[in-house]
Amino acid sequence: MARKILIIEDTPTIARVQAHIAIAIGYEADVAGSLAQAKELMAHNRYFCAIVDFVLPDAPKGEAIPFTIAKSIPTIVMTGNLDAQTREIVEQHPVIDYITKENKQAYHYLRKQLERLPRNEKVKTLVVDDSKSSRTLISALLKRHKYQVFEAGDGIEALAVLKEEPDISVIITDNEMPNMRGEELCIEIRRLYTDDDKAIIGISGVDSNSVSTRFLKNGANDYLRKPFNPEEFYCRLSQNVDTLEYIQTIRRQANTDYLTSLPNRRYFFTHVDKMLTRRAKKGQPCRLAMIDIDKFKLINDEHGHDCGDAVLQALGTAFVKHFDIALVARLGGEEFAIFFDNEEQQKCIERLEAFRLFLEKNSRSLTTQGIHFTISIGLAELVTNSIDQLITLADSKLYEAKEAGRNQLIC
Numbered sequence: 001m002a003r004k005i006l007i008i009e010d011t012p013t014i015a016r017v018q019a020h021i022a023i024a025i026g027y028e029a030d031v032a033g034s035l036a037q038a039k040e041l042m043a044h045n046r047y048f049c050a051i052v053d054f055v056l057p058d059a060p061k062g063e064a065i066p067f068t069i070a071k072s073i074p075t076i077v078m079t080g081n082l083d084a085q086t087r088e089i090v091e092q093h094p095v096i097d098y099i100t101k102e103n104k105q106a107y108h109y110l111r112k113q114l115e116r117l118p119r120n121e122k123v124k125t126l127v128v129d130d131s132k133s134s135r136t137l138i139s140a141l142l143k144r145h146k147y148q149v150f151e152a153g154d155g156i157e158a159l160a161v162l163k164e165e166p167d168i169s170v171i172i173t174d175n176e177m178p179n180m181r182g183e184e185l186c187i188e189i190r191r192l193y194t195d196d197d198k199a200i201i202g203i204s205g206v207d208s209n210s211v212s213t214r215f216l217k218n219g220a221n222d223y224l225r226k227p228f229n230p231e232e233f234y235c236r237l238s239q240n241v242d243t244l245e246y247i248q249t250i251r252r253q254a255n256t257d258y259l260t261s262l263p264n265r266r267y268f269f270t271h272v273d274k275m276l277t278r279r280a281k282k283g284q285p286c287r288l289a290m291i292d293i294d295k296f297k298l299i300n301d302e303h304g305h306d307c308g309d310a311v312l313q314a315l316g317t318a319f320v321k322h323f324d325i326a327l328v329a330r331l332g333g334e335e336f337a338i339f340f341d342n343e344e345q346q347k348c349i350e351r352l353e354a355f356r357l358f359l360e361k362n363s364r365s366l367t368t369q370g371i372h373f374t375i376s377i378g379l380a381e382l383v384t385n386s387i388d389q390l391i392t393l394a395d396s397k398l399y400e401a402k403e404a405g406r407n408q409l410i411c
Contacts, residue, residue: 003048054079128173155180175204190219199240260316268329280385296334314366376401379411
């Protein structure tokens with residue numbers, strides 16, 4: 001279900017631009033030309049956020065701002081002129097941001113803010129400070145932008161929270177705390193997590209350049225001195241979250257097959273190698289299946305490469321549904337592999353055979369082109385720490401399945 005945004009703007013051309021930006025991102029937009037119209041819309045709808053013009057026909061001095069805030073609607077203020085008096089009025093309210101309608105860049109910035117809000121709902125943050133009032137203030141700033149927030153009173157408590165919530169992305173920590181100082185907490189976090197996994201923003205009320213230096217040398221990504229400006233806080237926070245997201249995107253692209261969204265050969269070899277080593281030390285066998293689409297070249301020749309790609313994508317989706325606890329990867333072309341870490345051989349055989357039969361009977365329904373296809377499977381079981389040795393054995397069984405007429409499992 002699309003998130004709803006309320007746009008309160010009395011200039012139709014500007015309202016259309018704002019609505020176009022919001023809809024392009026994925027919002028459902030309602031537009032009000034006055035505060036009275038906005039009140040009517042708010043009486044019948046729930047809004048994820050709002051864009052509010054500072055000057056409206058029935059609210060010339062920013063009166064619409066406290067109204068949306070009172071309704072707990074995260075609010076972005078846009079104004080044609082941000083003079084000192086206007087800024088003072090806006091800053092009295094806990095708005096997400098305020099933007100001037102000066103140029104095209106303002107609307108690029110608006111788009112970024114609207115894109116960030118839904119993203120922020122998934123981002124977990126941890127505020128570490130022995131001062132309850134300071135934690136409350138920073139937590140309120142984070143919640144205003146829809147971040148998930150956890151709190152800790154010192155470094156030791158923070159490490160316990162991280163153990164319980166390992167997917168926390170951003171840690172904002174004061175330095176002057178009992179039991180464990182912020183810079184010491186940085187050292188402990190970096191012992192467990194890299195810069196690519198978590199961002200640390202250090203804060204301190206001490207007026208000394210050495211504090212920021214120690215924070216950064218001990219693993220912090222950024223630093224702010226208290227009392228800080230909320231705008232600067234949000235800018236630094238967003239930059240750090242963006243950096244983490246860029247790194248995660250690069251990781252996904254490096255380890256994921258672009259067509260099927262399955263893990264690629266690189267990811268498969270790296271992770272299977274680790275699991276093989278662990279099981280080989282215990283003398284435990286591993287099981288690996290090599291899978292190939294039968295007569296795939298014929299599918300491409302008769303139906304075209306777009307249809308061939310559709311078959312590969314459909315098979316990738318089917319793998320995810322049928323082998324949710326196994327590691328499945330596309331190794332290249334029409335060749336796939338499944339690594340079974342803990343399952344017994346008979347269970348692997350039953351699951352693979354059931355999957356082969358499923359495709360034999362239902363493959364036409366998996367693509368819009370209605371293409372029928374089958375697969376051949378070679379399954380190998382071996383105690384080894386060599387992935388090449390395991391794949392070679394599974395490949396030989398796959399070759400036997402092909403030679404025996406295709407559309408079958410050999411183990």
